[in-house]
Structures are given as C-alpha cells and as structure tokens.
Amino acid sequence: MKLDINGTVRDVDATPEMPLLWVLRDILGFTGTKFGCGMAQCGACTVHLDGQPVRSCITPVSTVGARKVRTIEGLSTDGSHPVQRAWAETDVVQCGYCQSGQIMTTVALLAQKPDPSDADIDAALSGNICRCGTYARIREAVHLAAKLSRGGAK
Amino acid sequence: MSAAGLVVAFHVPQGRAAPAPAPAPAPAAPPLPPPNAFLRIGTDDSVTVMIAHSEMGQGIWTGLAMLIAEELECDWSKVRSEHAPAAPVYKHTAFPVQMTGGSTTTWSEFERYRTVGATAKDMLVRAAAARWKVKPETCKVANGVVSHGKDQLSFGKLAEAAMALPPPKTVKLKDPKDWKLIGTPVRRLDTPEKITGKAQFGIDVQFPGLRVAVVARPPAFGAKLAKFDASAALKVPGVEKVVPTANGVAVVAKHFWAAKLGRDALHIDWTPPAGGGVDTTKLMAEFRATAKKPGTIVTKKGEIDAGLAGAKTKLTAEYEVPYLAHAPMEPLNCTVKIDGDRCEIWTGTQFQTGDQMAAAMILGIPPEKAVEKVTIHTMFLGGGFGRRGNPAADFVSEAVIVAKAAGVPVKVVWTREDDMHGGYYRPAYVHRIQTGLDEHGRPTAWDHVVVGQSIIAGTPFEPMMMQHGTDPTSVEGLAESPYLEGTGALRVSLHSPKTAIPVLWWRSVGNTHTAFAMESMIDEVAHAANQDPLAYRLALLKDKPRHAAALSLAADKAGWSTPPAAGRARGLAVHESFGSIVAQVAEVSIENGQIRVHSVTCAVDCGIAVNPLGIEAQIQGAVVFGLSAVLHGKLTLTGGAVNESNFHDYPVLRMYEMPRVAVHIIQSKARMGGIGEPATAPIAPAVANAVFALTKQRLRTLPLRLA
Numbered sequence: 001m002k003l004d005i006n007g008t009v010r011d012v013d014a015t016p017e018m019p020l021l022w023v024l025r026d027i028l029g030f031t032g033t034k035f036g037c038g039m040a041q042c043g044a045c046t047v048h049l050d051g052q053p054v055r056s057c058i059t060p061v062s063t064v065g066a067r068k069v070r071t072i073e074g075l076s077t078d079g080s081h082p083v084q085r086a087w088a089e090t091d092v093v094q095c096g097y098c099q100s101g102q103i104m105t106t107v108a109l110l111a112q113k114p115d116p117s118d119a120d121i122d123a124a125l126s127g128n129i130c131r132c133g134t135y136a137r138i139r140e141a142v143h144l145a146a147k148l149s150r151g152g153a154k
Numbered sequence: 155m156s157a158a159g160l161v162v163a164f165h166v167p168q169g170r171a172a173p174a175p176a177p178a179p180a181p182a183a184p185p186l187p188p189p190n191a192f193l194r195i196g197t198d199d200s201v202t203v204m205i206a207h208s209e210m211g212q213g214i215w216t217g218l219a220m221l222i223a224e225e226l227e228c229d230w231s232k233v234r235s236e237h238a239p240a241a242p243v244y245k246h247t248a249f250p251v252q253m254t255g256g257s258t259t260t261w262s263e264f265e266r267y268r269t270v271g272a273t274a275k276d277m278l279v280r281a282a283a284a285r286w287k288v289k290p291e292t293c294k295v296a297n298g299v300v301s302h303g304k305d306q307l308s309f310g311k312l313a314e315a316a317m318a319l320p321p322p323k324t325v326k327l328k329d330p331k332d333w334k335l336i337g338t339p340v341r342r343l344d345t346p347e348k349i350t351g352k353a354q355f356g357i358d359v360q361f362p363g364l365r366v367a368v369v370a371r372p373p374a375f376g377a378k379l380a381k382f383d384a385s386a387a388l389k390v391p392g393v394e395k396v397v398p399t400a401n402g403v404a405v406v407a408k409h410f411w412a413a414k415l416g417r418d419a420l421h422i423d424w425t426p427p428a429g430g431g432v433d434t435t436k437l438m439a440e441f442r443a444t445a446k447k448p449g450t451i452v453t454k455k456g457e458i459d460a461g462l463a464g465a466k467t468k469l470t471a472e473y474e475v476p477y478l479a480h481a482p483m484e485p486l487n488c489t490v491k492i493d494g495d496r497c498e499i500w501t502g503t504q505f506q507t508g509d510q511m512a513a514a515m516i517l518g519i520p521p522e523k524a525v526e527k528v529t530i531h532t533m534f535l536g537g538g539f540g541r542r543g544n545p546a547a548d549f550v551s552e553a554v555i556v557a558k559a560a561g562v563p564v565k566v567v568w569t570r571e572d573d574m575h576g577g578y579y580r581p582a583y584v585h586r587i588q589t590g591l592d593e594h595g596r597p598t599a600w601d602h603v604v605v606g607q608s609i610i611a612g613t614p615f616e617p618m619m620m621q622h623g624t625d626p627t628s629v630e631g632l633a634e635s636p637y638l639e640g641t642g643a644l645r646v647s648l649h650s651p652k653t654a655i656p657v658l659w660w661r662s663v664g665n666t667h668t669a670f671a672m673e674s675m676i677d678e679v680a681h682a683a684n685q686d687p688l689a690y691r692l693a694l695l696k697d698k699p700r701h702a703a704a705l706s707l708a709a710d711k712a713g714w715s716t717p718p719a720a721g722r723a724r725g726l727a728v729h730e731s732f733g734s735i736v737a738q739v740a741e742v743s744i745e746n747g748q749i750r751v752h753s754v755t756c757a758v759d760c761g762i763a764v765n766p767l768g769i770e771a772q773i774q775g776a777v778v779f780g781l782s783a784v785l786h787g788k789l790t791l792t793g794g795a796v797n798e799s800n801f802h803d804y805p806v807l808r809m810y811e812m813p814r815v816a817v818h819i820i821q822s823k824a825r826m827g828g829i830g831e832p833a834t835a836p837i838a839p840a841v842a843n844a845v846f847a848l849t850k851q852r853l854r855t856l857p858l859r860l861a
Contacts, residue, residue: 032351096348097536133778
C-alpha cells in the first residue's frame with residue numbers, strides 16, 4: 001500500500017490490520033510517535049490524518065487510504081513550529097515520552113480553536129496522559145502557542 | 155593524562171535524614187577522575203558533559219551540566235549532555251554502584267561536577283598561558299574564551315593542549331556570590347530533541363538485524379510454566395522463533411506487531427500458584443489483624459503501655475494504602491546484542507551496575523570482567539519512578555536470556571498490560587496508631603505499628619541497609635518524625651510479612667505511606683484538641699525552625715487565615731524526606747460526589763537550589779504523581795493475578811483534574827537535599843485533611859473515597 005507520510009508517499013508492506021503506530025515506528029522508522037497503552041487511553045501515539053488527531057495505536061493501516069499522515073517529525077525540521085517554540089519557551093518537558101502526543105493534539109486543537117479556553121484545553125488534552133505531571137506547563141504553553149500562532153508577542 | 159597528585163577534597167555527606175539506600179562508610183579521599191571522563195571540548199567549542207546518572211525527566215541532564223559550566227566558564231549555548239557509559243569512574247559518590255535514585259544525584263555530584271569544571275578551566279588557562287608565555291594568573295576566562303590583554307583563544311583551540319597537561323593539585327571553587335548559572339532558572343538542554351520526536355528512548359532503538367520479542371509471563375505470581383505449544387505462533391507472518399525464558403516464553407519476530415500476534419497465538423499451560431495465589435482482600439484483612447500486635451521494635455522511648463493508660467484522651471486509628479504500579483509512560487523494554495563473550499545492552503535503566511553484573515552472570519562472564527565485557531547504553535527513560543532501578547535487574551536479565559536463546563540481537567518490548575502485571579509494586583501497608591494526649595492535646599504517648607512487605611529483604615541491598623532486622627524504607631519519615639520528639643512514651647514497630655508479590659521502591663518510597671499516616675493522625679489529634687491544624691503543628695514544631703518556616707510560608711501563600719470560597723476547604727501537611735522539607739496546602743471541593751483538588755500551594759526547603767525552574771517542575775510533577783495515588787491508584791490481586799491492566803482500570807491523573815500548583819522555594823542555607831521525590835509524600839494527607847475540613851469525613855484509606 002501507499003502512504004503519504006509528512007508529504008512523502010511511501011510504499012509500505014504491512015498486513016491490513018497492523019496499527020498505523022507500528023507501521024510508522026517499526027517499518028518506516030518514525031520513532032517520534034510513541035507506544036504507551038495500545039488501547040487509545042494515553043494519547044502518546046497521536047498523529048494527524050488530514051489534520052485530524054487520531055490514536056494511531058488503534059488505527060489499522062488499511063483504513064488510512066489516501067489521507068495525509070502527519071507525525072511529530074512533520075511539524076518542522078528544527079523545532080520552529082509555534083507549538084514547539086511555545087513548549088521550549090515554557091520548559092514543558094520532563095521525561096518527554098508523552099510530549100509528541102501532547103504537541104500533536106495541541107496542533108490539532110489550535111487549528112480548530114485558535115484561542116482555546118482552559119475548558120477547551122481540558123477537553124482536548126485530557127486524552128493525553130503525562131506521568132511526569134507536566135500538565136500545568138502544557139496548559140501555559142498551549143496559551144502561548146495560541147499567541148505565537150496569531151503572530152502576537154509572547 | 156595522569157591523575158597522580160590530583161588532591162581535591164572529596165566530601166561524603168553525613169548525618170542527613172537517610173535517603174534510600176544508606177551511604178557506604180566514607181572512603182579515604184580517592185583521586186578525582188580526570189576531567190576528560192566527564193567532559194569533552196570540541197574544536198568547535200562545543201562542551202559535551204558526560205552525565206553519570208540517568209535522565210528520567212528529573213532534569214539532571216541540565217542540572218549537572220550547569221555545575222560544570224559554572225566553574226568552567228564556558229559558553230552555555232555550546233553545552234550539550236550525553237549519558238555516560240557504565241564504568242567504575244561514574245559510580246555514585248555516596249554508594250559503591252552506578253545508579254540513580256533516592257533524589258540524590260544533584261547533591262551527590264555538587265562537589266564532583268563543579269570540581270571537574272574548575273579543573274578543566276585551570277588546564278585550559280595554563281595551556282593558553284603557555285602559548286602566550288605569560289603567567290596563568292594574569293589570564294581571564296569568560297564565556298568559553300581565555301584572554302590576556304588583546305590575545306584571545308577559544309576553548310576549542312586550547313582543548314587538545316589543555317587535556318595533555320598534568321592536572322592541578324588543587325582547585326578552588328567559586329564563592330556562591332559569584333555564581334552566574336547556579337541558582338538561576340535555566341531551561342532544559344534536552345528540550346529540542348524531546349519536542350521534535352528525535353529523543354531516543356530504550357523502546358526506540360533500531361539497527362539492522364535487530365529483532366523484537368514479546369514475552370508471555372506467568373499470569374499470576376507463583377504460577378509456573380507447565381508446557382507450551384508454539385506451532386500456531388510460528389505461523390504468524392513475521393515470527394521467526396519461539397524461545398523459553400526463565401519462567402515464560404518469548405516470541406521473536408521482525409517487529410513488535412508480529413511478535414505480539416505471535417504471543418497471542420501461543421498455547422500455554424500454566425500451573426496455578428500453590429495455595430491459590432495472593433488475594434488482596436484477604437491479605438489486607440491479615441495485615442489489619444497483624445497490626446493489632448506490636449512488631450519488631452524500630453524505636454522505643456519510655457513506657458508505652460503506661461503512657462497510653464495514663465493519658466487524658468486516647469485516639470486510635472488505622473491507615474491503609476494499596477499496592478501501586480509505577481506506570482511510566484514508556485513501557486519496560488531492553489535491547490541486547492551478544493557478540494562472542496561481549497554483550498551490548500540498550501535500555502533506560504536507573505541501575506547500570508546491577509544490570510551489568512546480572513548480564514555477566516547469565517552469560518558466564520566473570521564478575522571482574524563485567525565492566526569490560528558488558529556495555530550499557532543508557533537511553534532516555536520514559537519515566538522511571540524507581541521501577542527502572544531494580545536490584546533484581548528483572549527486565550534486563552530477561553532480555554539477556556532471550557537474546558542468548560534466540561541467537562540474534564533482540565529488543566524485548568513490554569505491552570502496557572505486561573508492564574502493569576509485571577510486579578515490583580509499591581507495597582500495600584496498614585498503619586495502626588494509638589496515641590494518648592495531655593490536657594493541651596499534645597501527644598504524650600504514641601504507639602505506631604506498621605505492616606507491609608520489605609522492599610530490601612532478599613535483595614543485594616539487604617546486608618547494607620537493614621537496621622536491627624527492620625527495613626528502614628518501611629518506616630522512613632515516621633520513626634524520626636519531628637512531632638514525636640517531645641513524646642515521652644513512644645513505640646514504633648514493624649511487621650514485614652512475605653508474599654509472592656515482588657515489591658520495589660516507588661517515588662518517595664516509605665514516605666508515600668508514612669506521611670499519609672503521620673500528617674493525617676496529627677490532623678486528627680489537632681481536631682480532637684479543638685485546635686487549628688496549622689497552629690497545632692507549629693506548636694509541636696517550635697524547635698524545628700525549617701519545618702515551621704516551610705509550613706508557615708505555604709499557609710501564608712495559600713491564604714490560610716482567610717476562609718476559602720463557599721464549598722471549599724483547605725488541608726495542610728509538612729514532611730521531610732530525602733533531605734528536603736516540603737509543606738503543602740491543598741484546597742478542595744466536592745463535585746458530583748468526587749473530590750476535586752483546585753490548588754496546591756507548596757513551600758520547599760531543599761537547601762541550595764541549583765535550578766529553580768527545574769525545582770518547580772519537580773514539585774509540580776511530584777504532586778501530580780502523588781495525586782494519582784490519592785484519587786485513583788489501586789492494584790488488586792485475585793488468585794495471584796493482578797486484576798488491573800491498563801489506564802482504563804488503573805486510572806492516573808489527567809489534564810482536567812490538574813490543580814494549580816504554586817511553588818515557593820525557600821532561600822535556605824541548609825545542606826542541599828533532594829527534589830525528585832519529596833513533594834509526593836505530603837499531598838495525600840494535605841488532600842485528606844482538606845476533605846475532613848470540608849465534609850467531617852476522616853478518610854484513612856487511599857485512594858480516597860467519600861462515604
């Protein structure tokens with residue numbers, strides 16, 4: 001099958017029910033998307049399909065079709081995406097394992113709601129677990145990313 | 155270069171509240187390692203710091219680099235970190251092993267890493283001075299450049315010559331008033347790779363020829379492998395081999411998904427545990443019964459029976475906490491490549507020395523050759539919390555066995571279910587406290603029985619850590635409680651029953667339950683004496699200025715003296731652990747029958763604060779970790795099998811439950827304490843005390859459940 005990953009179409013040899021997560025990680029080498037639970041409980045595997053956030057651990061690769069897959073690696077080559085810049089400015093990460101998922105969910109949130117409220121953030125990000133407990137700084141960084149995306153001063 | 159003649163004072167901290175494990179006796183001052191074991195300066199002026207401990211989110215990747223950079227006077231923007239190899243030079247300065255835990259990294263390296271920086275700076279200056287034929291003392295150093303008048307040379311140009319010089323005999327470290335980095339908020343060095351997906355965790359390791367294995371392990375503690383049929387598994391596309399492990403069966407495949415489907419296709423007969431296996435409902439009832447009698451004495455003062463009998467008022471209470479999983483976001487994993495008599499291991503581990511020795515033993519490598527023959531590549535840890543620092547080296551040993559049996563390099567990956575069922579939990583405990591109060595409500599008698607498994611017994615740490623037959627990690631934070639110093643009749647005793655459940659340290663170890671018991675009971679006593687919980691504690695802490703200061707600051711910042719909004723109440727707690735004192739005030743309400751924590755105000759006295767930005771992060775994170783246990787976490791076992799398996803039935807705190815956490819760092823001149831763990835301990839009693847203030851329900855079991 002052919003998959004469009006971060007703008008490049010690749011030939012992939014995988015069984016149809018294999019989750020997109022494992023195709024990305026083990027077959028294509030995109031290890032930025034993480035495995036945390038395998039049942040869409042933790043959000044570490046979040047990628048975009050045509051801009052929509054999905055949990056790739058329960059997305060069979062055969063259902064992707066022609067939709068564009070965007071992973072953390074596709075946000076920028078150098079951490080310059082506004083959400084990434086906000087994460088850096090706010091010093092969000094600790095162990096970092098959940099952060100690809102947190103960032104991908106946030107990018108999708110801001111595409112829907114460019115100026116999210118705290119309630120919007122709760123609703124969008126409560127599917128992304130962080131065991132290091134970085135939620136306070138994630139929230140701060142989402143607000144900052146919203147400003148940066150609008151071109152505002154920090 | 156020679157380390158001969160390098161004589162620098164080498165301090166082993168003494169007399170602190172015992173971190174786990176207890177330090178080995180101070181050796182005679184050993185020579186310091188050569189700077190080039192700890193840093194590398196490139197011709198491009200980059201400074202690479204070798205981090206002798208494991209980065210699991212706690213921020214030492216940045217903190218240790220700051221210590222070197224402060225003394226080295228390099229350009230901070232050119233500093234990067236790497237995990238050091240597993241080698242004797244990187245042993246912990248207080249314990250005879252390479253390990254990370256007990257919130258010890260920063261204080262234990264505070265002297266060594268600064269000394270390395272100062273030593274390297276000395277050599278760079280002498281190299282420049284030699285080139286300019288001037289006296290070293292007439293040279294200046296700033297921002298990675300040595301200068302003399304108009305002459306300048308960057309570190310990159312001097313490094314090769316500098317590292318060939320003999321090291322200095324002594325170095326002088328900066329006076330704290332001259333610190334430029336230490337004590338300032340510094341952003342993390344590992345952020346760029348962690349926000350772009352580039353950071354490599356153990357589970358991300360890939361190289362040509364590497365296979366992935368998923369292991370079928372006993373479904374209950376005490377169950378044994380009777381027989382297995384791999385024929386269906388071997389037919390799964392991508393599966394290459396099926397090999398036995400020490401107690402289970404491994405499916406080795408091209409990639410994770412094939413290995414997992416292969417495991418699903420195994421037919422295995424397991425012999426159930428003898429006696430039917432552990433049932434936590436029965437076990438906790440046994441613990442409660444055991445708690446009614448004193449155990450092995452931990453500490454004793456005066457005559458407890460007489461003290462209790464003669465007290466004006468008596469209170470009795472039992473506190474209980476369940477088994478808990480660490481549940482790091484990155485499930486356990488380990489990659490092993492065996493090459494003749496050598497072995498390479500890639501994993502996120504907190505205990506390199508233990509893993510090295512375990513691998514050597516399995517492969518028949520003599521212990522004295524373990525360091526030479528067993529290479530450990532420490533990857534970023536996607537959370538540790540103690541689970542990745544296992545003296546039993548469980549996940550590493552298993553992976554070595556699989557690689558050896560399979561004859562190919564193998565990455566063993568655990569599913570979330572495997573991780574949650576894999577044991578090494580924070581043990582369950584029951585506390586039974588009887589206290590006698592005088593007419594002022596002060597405790598004059600305190601009888602405290604603790605029942606719960608020992609973490610240390612049966613491990614290589616047992617000989618050096620057990621104290622008079624008791625496990626200090628079961629009672630830390632309790633036996634030495636400042637509230638009990640004035641108590642004339644005191645008995646703290648411990649029962650350490652054995653069960654088939656493997657147990658291990660979990661962030662803040664014994665303090666996870668002793669703080670809950672102590673700070674809840676003291677709160678009960680304060681209320682029984684009709685006194686304000688803050689005033690009551692401050693009276694008992696009148697000779698403990700650091701505890702009193704932390705508690706007063708947290709209370710003040712939380713607005714303790716003004717009533718909260720309607721429908722809300724506050725509770726407080728202060729607890730010392732790992733050398734630091736943390737006070738917390740939690741503000742809660744009840745919404746739809748659920749406890750909602752709105753804010754936690756924290757004051758911390760951790761001595762010298764190296765990176766306040768990192769300290770704030772650790773306190774916030776430790777509060778969240780603790781709150782998961784306060785509100786949700788509970789493992790139960792039936793027939794020796796763990797009932798919970800993933801985040802749907804072992805919930806942890808999520809964004810929508812996150813309180814505001816304000817952190818106030820006290821400018822303290824006390825000796826540096828740890829910061830990774832101390833803020834986890836007091837959150838349970840702070841919240842439970844707030845719930846009592848709001849509802850008059852005294853909740854003595856975690857997770858908290860309203861009647």
